[in-house]
Amino acid sequence: MSLQIQMIGTGSAFSKKYYNNNALVTYNGFVLLIDCGATAPRALHELNIQIDSIDGLLITHIHADHVGGLEEFAFRFKYGYKKKMKLFVPSRVLESLWNHSLRGGLENKAEGFTSLHDYFEVVPLEEGSPSEISPGFIIETIRSEHIPDKPSYSVLLNNHVFYSADTQFNPTLLTNLYDRHRCKYILHDCQFSSPGFVHASLEELLTLPRHIQSSVFLMHYDDTMEQYIGKTGDMTFIEQHKCYEFE
Ligand SMILES: [Zn+2]
Numbered sequence: 128m129s130l131q132i133q134m135i136g137t138g139s140a141f142s143k144k145y146y147n148n149n150a151l152v153t154y155n156g157f158v159l160l161i162d163c164g165a166t167a168p169r170a171l172h173e174l175n176i177q178i179d180s181i182d183g184l185l186i187t188h189i190h191a192d193h194v195g196g197l198e199e200f201a202f203r204f205k206y207g208y209k210k211k212m213k214l215f216v217p218s219r220v221l222e223s224l225w226n227h228s229l230r231g232g233l234e235n236k237a238e239g240f241t242s243l244h245d246y247f248e249v250v251p252l253e254e255g256s257p258s259e260i261s262p263g264f265i266i267e268t269i270r271s272e273h274i275p276d277k278p279s280y281s282v283l284l285n286n287h288v289f290y291s292a293d294t295q296f297n298p299t300l301l302t303n304l305y306d307r308h309r310c311k312y313i314l315h316d317c318q319f320s321s322p323g324f325v326h327a328s329l330e331e332l333l334t335l336p337r338h339i340q341s342s343v344f345l346m347h348y349d350d351t352m353e354q355y356i357g358k359t360g361d362m363t364f365i366e367q368h369k370c371y372e373f374e
Pocket residue numbers: 139140148190192193293347
């Protein structure tokens with residue numbers, strides 16, 4: 128059975144043309160949204176996807192293009208659908224997700240809502256430890272270097288699709304994934320200007336061996352993306368809203 132991935136957005140944090148880089152991943156009937164940025168509710172609305180058709184959310188780190196839509200999800204599930212959605216979060220991100228990101232809007236002491244658990248069914252994830260989130264659907268979080276001292280994670284889906292989320296270039300990891308795990312698809316964030324600092328730059332990604340490049344789909348890109356079509360070696364841009372099957 129193949130994994131289906133539909134990017135509800137493919138834009139960089141400041142893109143105005145593309146929605147935030149968030150992915151809807153479906154396997155064996157289970158629908159997982161990887162990251163829920165500020166533009167996620169609107170992107171889903173445009174795609175005519177009801178948020179209660181999503182079975183779980185996975186958060187990679189607490190930048191607004193990855194968590195900015197969570198407050199709306201929390202309120203709509205609590206007061207609209209009156210149920211808790213599964214929220215998969217790397218354990219090292221949990222505390223800051225509440226205290227540094229969501230608490231301002233969601234804390235309501237009068238009602239007794241004082242933690243993430245009052246809104247979501249929280250499932251902590253340990254790095255390097257695969258979790259079967261539904262029958263046959265296995266996710267593994269891999270620590271990535273994005274911003275110093277801010278925990279950020281990439282995700283390995285069913286052992287064959289690597290999803291970088293936001294990370295600096297790490298050719299050793301990509302080569303290992305490809306060679307040892309036979310990871311067949313690499314969805315990677317890509318910044319056009321160099322050096323990348325907090326993201327992999329296109330120039331850096333172009334140093335990957337060509338056989339690995341041919342497995343790479345570029346995402347999290349700026350509004351100038353079209354100028355780079357044909358200039359990405361053997362790598363291709365993933366398009367937002369299009370459905371892809373990864374066998
Ligand atoms: Zn981002």
